Amino acid sequence: MNRNAMTGQSVKTPKARTMAEIAELAGVAESTVSRAIAGSNRVSVETKERILRLIDENGYRINSRARSLRTQETRTIEVVIAISETNRQHFSDPFFSQIISSIGDALAESGYDLLLSRSQPWGEGSHADALAVNRADGIIIIGQGRNPEALNRYAEKYRNVVVWGAHIPGRSYPVVGSDNAHGGALAGKHLLANGRRRLVFLGDVNHIEVGMRHSGLVSALTGKGVSSGQTLMLSMPFDSASAYEATLRLFQSGVNHDAIFAASDLMAIAAMRALSDLGARVPQDVAVIGYDDIALSSFVSPGLTTIRQDTMAGGRHLVESMLTILSGREPSDTVLPTDLVIRQSCGATKS
């Protein structure tokens, strides 16, 4: 540590911690300091400069708790990621980072701070819930998790809740989410168009959004000469390792499926690796299609064909909805389009 060992003093110690101390140093009242900081023109230029200089010299910073207690706004939005243990979708899934990143950008533009939380206030700890600290102006929840009812009750109790997820009927909160059923259908049609008939779906269908992707897939397949028996649904957590192992086991067992639709790009990439380890070629032997379109998907080999979710737009819309609520108006739901992004992992044919 280099804390000015020469003098033995900590050079970091600010001399003034409160506005009152700055006022004292400047020989003015607290209110004048407050106005100087706010840039009020009710303070003379000289006084203002003197005060700002003292603030700088002393490394003084406004106490945001006191400030927001007085002004009645925290200018903070809490963002919580609904990751359950059984779910196992890891926080470091780039899908989350992307959406958090875009939320962060949108919030910053509006002058809001982002409080990142990993606990789920609507969870079982109802007591902790009741006493939960009211630390933000609103809460943006990413994912409805596996307990949408509890989330629903939570949103009914507290206002200022906005959710990324599926447009569940009867919910009590505004939702921003992409059209999962359509995404699933797109994937199904693309696989069909490339001559695939014996499909595998990889993902936890109890996760609402994933379930909708699956049913979208199924609906695209019906009446197209694909018997439902030909489509295999492998329910599993949301992580790479599960996808890798499931794929490995499935294809080792000698089945002859010719396509995999994974609930996330991360899972799709892991599945491709499993196929490669088994000596199966992608896309010649097995086509693979993912979901999300994370940045990396264009840089794996073969490039991953996938269903794109516009996370950037998603983040922006979530923040927009929140600001709408905070301003007292009625927010609306948003359905983001899902697009097919064709790369190489399904063959190059356009659907």
Add this chain to the structure above:
Amino acid sequence: MNRNAMTGQSVKTPKARTMAEIAELAGVAESTVSRAIAGSNRVSVETKERILRLIDENGYRINSRARSLRTQETRTIEVVIAISETNRQHFSDPFFSQIISSIGDALAESGYDLLLSRSQPWGEGSHADALAVNRADGIIIIGQGRNPEALNRYAEKYRNVVVWGAHIPGRSYPVVGSDNAHGGALAGKHLLANGRRRLVFLGDVNHIEVGMRHSGLVSALTGKGVSSGQTLMLSMPFDSASAYEATLRLFQSGVNHDAIFAASDLMAIAAMRALSDLGARVPQDVAVIGYDDIALSSFVSPGLTTIRQDTMAGGRHLVESMLTILSGREPSDTVLPTDLVIRQSCGATKS
């Protein structure tokens, strides 16, 4: 929106917003409510239960600003990611998510909130800096960025700053970081051991940590029969697209390098894709080694050999250092070990 359209009432409106209102409802004083919430045994069990029930019924939540103003602790740590535009390392790089995730875990264990920030308070806006809002008990900074001097000045002025990055001599803050020079050397030795002699380094050497990886590489090569002229250093931003294009251009131009050392796994994966697009085989024609060991690296094909940084330990140490400072003790620096993780992208020989 489903706000109880039947009755026209918003069922969400809590009836009591402050402790005083709860006290009123319960027929007790505010102090009693406060003690009931805190679980003080100076309140009778019946009163306590009555109060807690009212709290629950009314959806009351403590105002954390008022609370922390009084108690003098915010229980919040700000985490800022030092991403500059020129740098272009994107927030959604899993390296960041991993470290933020582990910081979040460690903070949660200690009862702290995580305020995620993307602006750099030590940046050029010195005026904004002086007036910066003091919203957290401390600040954890990920990466020293490209302006370590400004960061140094900032840390000199304010206390409670902990940084992930390189152990720069003369810095005024505690650092947690991995041994980049050693990591670079490990990569160099591994490539040499696999018979590679004409290396390419991909990364922005003005980024301090990357620079140290590069010099570690160079030092491992000297005296090993590799003339420095044989090693190419390609300075570029921290993102996949740059790495892809640089690799494509380099190998299209007909050079015959036989190994790539990339400053991050994301870049390495993009480089592999470029090689694959050019028809070069990894590892037979060109070996590729990355840096970070993100989860995905074991799921790309071929598996990416890389230098592992222990981000989990990193997050924990960062939080530990911060708590040490907050408790008034002297924090110490941490150097995390870097390990070689051998997969397939350099050939399978152990070094």
Add this chain to the structure above:
DNA sequence: TCGGGGAAAGCAAGCGATTGCGCAAGCTGA
């Protein structure tokens, strides 16, 4: 000379919680 008016700064209330201290009621034992 004096009053009006405007600029600059101060006073003090109050945001919503915590907490040391004080007080009343009830119980115990002498």
Add this chain to the structure above:
DNA sequence: TCAGCTTGCGCAATCGCTTGCTTTCCCCGA
């Protein structure tokens, strides 16, 4: 019966800042 203790709760100050309302001072015109 009453001092003394325990139990349960209320009073009021306080955290650091913002802001409506005054106050002070100075300049200027009548």
